[in-house]
Amino acid sequence: MKLLVINPNISQDVTDLIEAEASRSIRPTTELSMATAPFGVAYIETRAESLIGGYATLQVAAQHYRQYDAIVVAAFGDPGLNALREIMPIPVVGMTEAALMSACQQGGRFSIIAISQRIQAWYRECVAAYGLGGRLASIRALDEPLQHIGQVQENQGERLIELGRRAVEEDGADVLILAGAPLAGLARSVADQMPVPALDGVTCAVIQAQAMADIGATMPSAGSFAAPPCKPCQGLPEALTKLVGRQ
Numbered sequence: 001m002k003l004l005v006i007n008p009n010i011s012q013d014v015t016d017l018i019e020a021e022a023s024r025s026i027r028p029t030t031e032l033s034m035a036t037a038p039f040g041v042a043y044i045e046t047r048a049e050s051l052i053g054g055y056a057t058l059q060v061a062a063q064h065y066r067q068y069d070a071i072v073v074a075a076f077g078d079p080g081l082n083a084l085r086e087i088m089p090i091p092v093v094g095m096t097e098a099a100l101m102s103a104c105q106q107g108g109r110f111s112i113i114a115i116s117q118r119i120q121a122w123y124r125e126c127v128a129a130y131g132l133g134g135r136l137a138s139i140r141a142l143d144e145p146l147q148h149i150g151q152v153q154e155n156q157g158e159r160l161i162e163l164g165r166r167a168v169e170e171d172g173a174d175v176l177i178l179a180g181a182p183l184a185g186l187a188r189s190v191a192d193q194m195p196v197p198a199l200d201g202v203t204c205a206v207i208q209a210q211a212m213a214d215i216g217a218t219m220p221s222a223g224s225f226a227a228p229p230c231k232p233c234q235g236l237p238e239a240l241t242k243l244v245g246r247q
Helices: 012-025 047-067 081-087 095-104 120-129 149-171 186-193 201-215 238-244
Strands: 002-007 031-036 070-073 092-094 110-114 136-141 175-178 198-200
Touching: 002 012, 002 047, 002 201, 012 031, 012 149, 012 201, 031 047, 047 070, 047 081, 047 120, 047 238, 070 081, 070 201, 081 092, 092 095, 092 201, 095 110, 095 175, 095 198, 095 201, 110 120, 110 149, 120 136, 136 149, 149 175, 149 186, 175 186, 186 198, 198 201
Parallel strands: 002 031, 002 070, 070 092, 110 136, 110 175, 175 198
Antiparallel strands: none
16 A cells, blocks of 8 residues: 655654654555645644644645555644545544544543643644543643754653653553654654553554555545535645535
């Protein structure tokens, strides 16, 4: 199978981190391709930035989806995920949803370890939107300015591990989710330092995307995820117009 992993942020070094972890999670027969948002922000931590990242992801997917069997949205918060599921004829998996569902299969309550304080309110809204607010033990986040988004693991690794331990000891977390594409690969490298399972959203999403392709999910013709109705469009890229406007 062929898998497209899209980074909704503009940071190529973050895409490299995502690719390294995704490469460890694919089957020998899976062909992996990466894409980075052509516009937007270095890393998403607000609702507005999520909308921008979602639109960038829609553009990339619209241009390339015909070559692939499944798509992964590789940013925490899953920018554009539900919109993509409306217009894509192939499975689309988000790293947040994948990590949350995987966490629920391994314990009762989970905590999210995040890269910034500002991100917390939006993350809580994302968890609630998936109907899992009652299983969220806590969100713990770094409280220092990020000097380089591609080097968060190197610069803040020990601090992130400590936040995870506190989430277990003080908040009652059974599972930890190390959230955000800049942390791709960290869960694998620090697993032996955590007292409970630590999950990587990239790993969860890539594994689930391959499974969804195996299932052979098809685009619905009814229900809320059926294709959008045909209508005039203006100012959209041609590839996206064909999907949204069905022209």
